[in-house]
Structure formats: C-alpha cells, structure tokens
Amino acid sequence: MADFPDSIKYTATHEWVRREDDGSVTVGISDHAQDAMGDIVYVELPEAGATVEVQDEVGVIESVKAAADIYAPIAGAITAVNEKLEDAPETVNESPYEDGWLFKIEPIESTDWDNLLDAAAYMAKCEQEEH
Amino acid sequence: MGLRTILFPEHQRSGAKIIDFSGWEMPLHYGSQIKEHGAVRTGAGVFDVSHMTVVDVQGADANSYLRYLLANDVNKLNELGKALYTAMLNHEGKVMDDLIVYLRSDGYRLVVNCATREKDLRWMADQVGKFDVELKERDSCAMIAVQGPEAFDRVRTAVSPAQAELIDRLKPFQGLEAENWFIARTGYTGEKGLEIILPGENVSAFWVDLVASGVKPIGLGARDTLRLEAGMNLYGNDMDETTSPLEANMGATVAWRPEARQFIGRQALTAERATGVNRKLVGLVMESRGVMRRHQPVVHRDRKIGEITSGAYSPTLGYSIALARIERTERKALQVEIRNVLHSVRMVKTPFVRNGKKVYRD
Numbered sequence: 001m002a003d004f005p006d007s008i009k010y011t012a013t014h015e016w017v018r019r020e021d022d023g024s025v026t027v028g029i030s031d032h033a034q035d036a037m038g039d040i041v042y043v044e045l046p047e048a049g050a051t052v053e054v055q056d057e058v059g060v061i062e063s064v065k066a067a068a069d070i071y072a073p074i075a076g077a078i079t080a081v082n083e084k085l086e087d088a089p090e091t092v093n094e095s096p097y098e099d100g101w102l103f104k105i106e107p108i109e110s111t112d113w114d115n116l117l118d119a120a121a122y123m124a125k126c127e128q129e130e131h
Numbered sequence: 132m133g134l135r136t137i138l139f140p141e142h143q144r145s146g147a148k149i150i151d152f153s154g155w156e157m158p159l160h161y162g163s164q165i166k167e168h169g170a171v172r173t174g175a176g177v178f179d180v181s182h183m184t185v186v187d188v189q190g191a192d193a194n195s196y197l198r199y200l201l202a203n204d205v206n207k208l209n210e211l212g213k214a215l216y217t218a219m220l221n222h223e224g225k226v227m228d229d230l231i232v233y234l235r236s237d238g239y240r241l242v243v244n245c246a247t248r249e250k251d252l253r254w255m256a257d258q259v260g261k262f263d264v265e266l267k268e269r270d271s272c273a274m275i276a277v278q279g280p281e282a283f284d285r286v287r288t289a290v291s292p293a294q295a296e297l298i299d300r301l302k303p304f305q306g307l308e309a310e311n312w313f314i315a316r317t318g319y320t321g322e323k324g325l326e327i328i329l330p331g332e333n334v335s336a337f338w339v340d341l342v343a344s345g346v347k348p349i350g351l352g353a354r355d356t357l358r359l360e361a362g363m364n365l366y367g368n369d370m371d372e373t374t375s376p377l378e379a380n381m382g383a384t385v386a387w388r389p390e391a392r393q394f395i396g397r398q399a400l401t402a403e404r405a406t407g408v409n410r411k412l413v414g415l416v417m418e419s420r421g422v423m424r425r426h427q428p429v430v431h432r433d434r435k436i437g438e439i440t441s442g443a444y445s446p447t448l449g450y451s452i453a454l455a456r457i458e459r460t461e462r463k464a465l466q467v468e469i470r471n472v473l474h475s476v477r478m479v480k481t482p483f484v485r486n487g488k489k490v491y492r493d
Contacts, residue, residue, distance in 0.1 A: 060470075062422045067470070
C-alpha cells in the first residue's frame, strides 16, 4: 500500500508539494507514482533560475517501464534542483518524500497552493485510476 | 480474473506486482526489476514460465511433418535431447512464431509462445493433413527457468541424485528426462541456465527450495531486459506475421539445404532473397541519457528509415539499448527520435551482453 502523508499536498499528475518554513515549496513525485513506474533510471530536472507556470512541463522521469513528464504544481522561480538524482535516480524509488525530492520553487501566487489536492482527495483519485 | 499458474500463491507470498500477460496473471517484478536483472547476471534467478505452451509431436511421420512445418531442419538434431531454435512460417514466408524443438526418444517436444498459443495450435493441426502424427499439448506440466552463473549449483542441491547427475552430463542446448522431469540447458537470458518442465504437483516445493537456497524470483520485467541484452527476439515485438525471418535477424535459423526439402514459406523466402531483402533488424546503443522504446522512429539525415522494435534501459551496461528494424544501410551513426528530440545512437552487432559482460561490437 502506497504512503499518502497528509502533511503535504498533491496534484492530479502525481507530484507532491511541501511548504517550507522559508516560504518556498519542495516538489517530488508521490509514493504511488514511483511504485507504478517501477525502477527509475533517469531524472531530467529543470534549470535552477527558470521561471515556470502551473502545469508547465519542467522535467522527465524515465523508469524501466515508461517515461513520465513532470509538471510544475505552482508558478514561480526554480530555486534549487536535487542534483544527486543524476547519479542516483533510484533515490526517488527509495525515498520519494525525503531524499528523492526533485526541485524547489519560490512561489509567485499564494492561491496556487489552495488549488492542490489534499491527501484524501489524491488517494481517492489514485484508487479511481486503478479501477 | 485471468489464468493463474500453479505458482501464483508463491508469487503473491513473495510480494509480486501482478500484471495481465496474454490472459495470464503473471509477476512483473517482486520489488525491483533492476535488482532481479542483476541477480541473474551475478548469481541465480528463477522464472515461472508455466504459461508457455508445450506440445509433443509423436507418430510415424513426426520427422517429415516437422521438416515441412518448420523453417529450420529437425534433421540437424543428431543426438537425443538436442534442441533447435526455429521460426514457424506461413505460406507468405512471414513469421507465425518462434519456438524451440527438442528431439526425444518418442518424437519431438516443441515449446512455443504463450501469446500465440491458440493460433499456433490451430495452424499446427491444419498442417497435419496426410502426415501420421499426433499433437499433444502438455498443459498439466509446470515450467520454470533457473538462470545465472550459480544456476547449476543451486539446482543440483534442490533435485534428486539422478536429476543432478543428468544436469552434469547435459550439453548446451540439450534437454533430457530424469524421473519425469525434463531438464534442458536452454534459456532466454544470455547466462548459463536450465529450463525445467516438471509435473505440476512438484513445482511449488521445488520453487520454495530454490528460493530458500538463495535463488531470486524474477518477474517478466527483468525477463525482457535480460533477453534484450542477450540480443534475443521477442515474438510480437521484433517479428510477427508482417516480417520474414530474413528481416528479423533469423536468417541463420532458416535451413536452405537440402534444397529438396519443401518447408512452409520456402517459396516466398526464395523469391524474397532473389529480389533482395530491404529491411534488417539491428542493435542500437545510446550512451547518452534517455531510454529508447518501442515504435520510436530511427532517423538518418532527416529521413525516417525504420523504428525501434524493442527498447529498454540496460541495467548491465547502464544505458539504453534497442533492436530496430531499418532499411539496409552501412551507416553506423544514426538517430532516434525521443519525444520530438533527435538523439545520436550507434548501430552495433548483437548480443549486447553475454555471461554478465558487454560483448557487442560496431
């Protein structure tokens, strides 16, 4: 059974978003998503400094099974990317919510956060997709 | 609910992710496909392949029937138990299936693909005509493959003394019987290994013994990357009823001699060879980041010259490899289009990996 922490928010495209104390947000892919993809072999991340809109394609994750686009869940500036994933993409499988984070965004619009799914809504969506 | 092999409860116990495979509920992986792949390259892994179709061909005309049915010539089987890889063609010279045929004391044993079972059985029955043969599907048997550098040692400790003695005496590509178990030195991984057809009631205990001795259960995901690294075709991906064996790197499995042997598809293949074979199946490697996948276009000088038939990340090499069917070209430097971007790739001679090592060359 996949893990759906309720301290963070989610998107319909399987990203998770965590608000940090400094006002930035951290983005990754959910435990459900990494499990469905199988072993991850490449992670392509955006450039730090890039400005993104909600739902912009900002990266790609390739697993043994398929390639999946990563979308920006929040508009803003990319402030950091997890460079460790270049040599250790399996970290996304092993620790999707901690060491396997993808990038950080400095948000522009505070309302973007309110449009994200909470854990219960995201879990319901995943269950729906499976049936 | 789909069909289940006898080992289904063992797969569940081992935490398998189950997928539908041609109507069968089969394990895709038991946690990590890449770790399973590595276990077969460096230790030993066990695969449930009970979904595959085993057909025994017996009767006075078994030999002449198979010499007509198959593109390779079963007369090459000069020793009891010897195996032959062959295509089964239709009259247009296209590939109906690929299979292995073993010579047995009372006839022949064929192992054909699961996805093509019904079509194959119908076709084989339709070709019987005046031949005095009997086709018997052995559907009460289970089949497992144990593959990897440690496979022989692990299997020896889990079988009877007579079966262990048989394993020591088997030659490569030979399968013989001991105490009702058919044990063959064949496989689909590019490693040393065995394929074992055994009574259904024996298979669960054997599986459990192997796993207890350190053999890792391997799912269909790793089975696919292992066979691709070994440069082996997958029916339905790399060849099907739209391709001839000459376009699928299977030319060496077509026995042209003796010329008097009439096999199904011979006429069409002879005509094809006379006019020239326009496409070929080649190996591709892409050492940069990204993964080649089935149906991606292969491009040379802005022109599509073919497409990927099987592509994957190679866990042994650490980059992507593929088989592709392309127009004949001597150019080694080609491109593959992945999500609208052209990536440089190199054409190579397969296999990519044998016995755990990189072996391909330009």
